Every structure is written in structure tokens, then in C-alpha cells.
Amino acid sequence: MASSQRTDVRPEHQLYHEYTTDVDQARTNVHYEQPPEFFLLITGGEWNVYSANLWDPGTEDDTASQQAKLDLIARLAGLEKGMHLIDVGCGWAGPLTYLCDTYGLTGTGLTLSPTQKGYAEERIARRGTDAKIVLSHWEDYTPPEQVDAIYTDEVIVHFFNLGGFFTKCHDWLKPGGVMINKELHLKHPRHAKLDRGGEFVSQIYGDTGNYRTLAEETRLANDAGFDIERVHHIERRHYETTIDHWLANMHKHAGELKAMVGDQHYRDFRVYLRLARHIQRNVTLDVVVCRRFD
Ligand SMILES: C[S@@+](CC[C@H](N)C(=O)[O-])C[C@H]1O[C@@H](n2cnc3c(N)ncnc32)[C@H](O)[C@@H]1O
Numbered sequence: 001m002a003s004s005q006r007t008d009v010r011p012e013h014q015l016y017h018e019y020t021t022d023v024d025q026a027r028t029n030v031h032y033e034q035p036p037e038f039f040l041l042i043t044g045g046e047w048n049v050y051s052a053n054l055w056d057p058g059t060e061d062d063t064a065s066q067q068a069k070l071d072l073i074a075r076l077a078g079l080e081k082g083m084h085l086i087d088v089g090c091g092w093a094g095p096l097t098y099l100c101d102t103y104g105l106t107g108t109g110l111t112l113s114p115t116q117k118g119y120a121e122e123r124i125a126r127r128g129t130d131a132k133i134v135l136s137h138w139e140d141y142t143p144p145e146q147v148d149a150i151y152t153d154e155v156i157v158h159f160f161n162l163g164g165f166f167t168k169c170h171d172w173l174k175p176g177g178v179m180i181n182k183e184l185h186l187k188h189p190r191h192a193k194l195d196r197g198g199e200f201v202s203q204i205y206g207d208t209g210n211y212r213t214l215a216e217e218t219r220l221a222n223d224a225g226f227d228i229e230r231v232h233h234i235e236r237r238h239y240e241t242t243i244d245h246w247l248a249n250m251h252k253h254a255g256e257l258k259a260m261v262g263d264q265h266y267r268d269f270r271v272y273l274r275l276a277r278h279i280q281r282n283v284t285l286d287v288v289v290c291r292r293f294d
Helices: 019-031 035-044 062-077 094-103 114-127 164-173 196-204 212-224 234-253 254-260 263-282
Strands: 083-088 105-110 133-136 148-151 173-184 226-234 285-294
Touching: 035 114, 035 254, 062 094, 062 148, 062 173, 062 226, 062 234, 062 285, 083 094, 094 105, 094 114, 094 148, 105 114, 105 254, 114 133, 114 226, 114 254, 148 164, 148 263, 164 196, 164 212, 173 212, 173 226, 196 263, 212 226, 212 285, 234 254, 234 263, 234 285
Parallel strands: 083 105, 083 148, 105 133, 148 173
Antiparallel strands: 173 285, 226 285
């Protein structure tokens, strides 16, 4: 990756660290192995989506905003009854469950976090959803058969070897299958240089953030053999409103959250969310729809 070879950035201020899959898992889980209830209260709504949602006029509540985003994904990917969807980085499986139940899909969710997997399986059992959860790094996973669609939502930022991931996805998909990735993209490579706020956010994720430009992401997808079918831009206000709702949920549930993770972590998480809101000025949020060509 071109960005990993930059020489003008001090190593500790640089994004892009290559780890073994075990170290990657341990570092990523610094964030995701916190109690599910902590994230469920913050993200709110029925689907506990831990990524930007859509807030068009009239959308007031968390559930409606989460469903609006997931319906957009379904529309852009052309999801239809009977398809098999892999959600790489499925969180607590709210998005996978909603998509499978609403669009008649079979689902597979991948996560690195045993705690997320446990909660996700409970949700699937509770709803009787046609889905299963696999605890695996994408590098170690191979589906039993090729699938119709692959979805990631604010997940590929964790992947150092994004080109390797896209190559895997190409193999996992049936010919003509769709890969849809929603992610933040740097407006310019210069924003990869971390200031103090950026370092704080990076540490929250165990320094597993590999932010890229949209151009780099689409080039890597092309290199893996994908056609770029469509790029859908999501306006910045949607992420800002999502974060505002997460902060309001934190405030509303302050007592319970502090009892779960302690005062210091509660405070750090609020700082992280405020910084993440501020960082939006240097990034765009885009959904990239790629198709396996052959
Ligand atoms: C920001 S959360 C997004 C969750 C979900 N996509 C959503 O929108 O609610 C990132 C997710 O990616 C998963 N993840 C991170 N690195 C991964 C990897 N190398 N392989 C599989 N999953 C990974 C994390 O465990 C977590 O579930």
C-alpha cells in the first residue's frame, strides 16, 4: 500500500500497522470486547447499528434511522429473496438480522469478538433468523460455497491488507456477485498524519485504523478484478447526527454505563465520540458498490 511507505510521518503518528491475525484480533477487541449492553445502550434502537445511519427530515428515532441506512444498502446491492449475504464485521448482528428478515436472505456474519458472537447468536435465536455467526478473521475464513453478496459497514478501515481482502471477496462471490462497502474516506492522504485527537481515536481501536482515500479503495477493488458499479456519497450531517444521538444516549444512561465500565472509560468514550464528530471535516462517507466481473 502506497500510504504505508510514507516517510514524512513519525511511526507513532502513522496509521497503517501490519499485525499478525492474532495480534490484530487482540488489538481490535480492546474496543469490541466491552459488554454488549454498553454498546446496545449507546447505539440504541432495535438494531444497535454501530456505524453512521440516515437522518432524513422526519426521522426522529434510532430504529428508523438504522432501517433507513440498511434499506439503502439493500437497494444499492440489489438484495433479493433467496440470496446468501456475508456481513464481514457484523457487530451484534442487528444489521444482518434486519436484512435477512426483511429481504428473505440467508446470512453469515463474521466477527473477531467472542462477546459479539454470543450476543449476535442470542439475537438470531430470539428472532428465528436464517443466519449464523462465525468467529474468524477474514484472512482465516472460507465460505463453504460461493455467495451472492458481501457487505461491510465501517469495517474495512480495520484491514491493513485491503487488497488481500478484496481478492478473497472475489473468490467468495459467485460470478456476477456484489460486494458493497460503506466506509469513511480521507479527503486527501495528508489527513493520514495523526494529530493528538487522531492518536486518541486510533488508540481507542488498538491502533487498527487504516483510513484511505476513496481513490485508493476503488483502485484496490479494481486490482482484485471488481468492476466499480456505483459510488454513493452520504452527506456529513448523517454521521454528525448519528454521533449526536449516541452522545445523547450516553447522557441518558450515564448511571448504568458508568456502573458497567467505570467513570474513566465512560469519559474517554465521550471524548472519542466528540473527536470522531470533529474528524468528519477531513473525510467523506461513501458506499462503494463493486461487482465480480466474469
Ligand atoms: C464499527 S464495527 C461495525 C459493526 C457493524 N458493521 C455495524 O455497522 O453495526 C466493526 C466490526 O468489525 C469487526 N472486525 C474488525 N476487524 C475484523 C477482521 N479482521 N475480521 C472480521 N471482523 C472484523 C469487529 O469485530 C466489529 O464487529
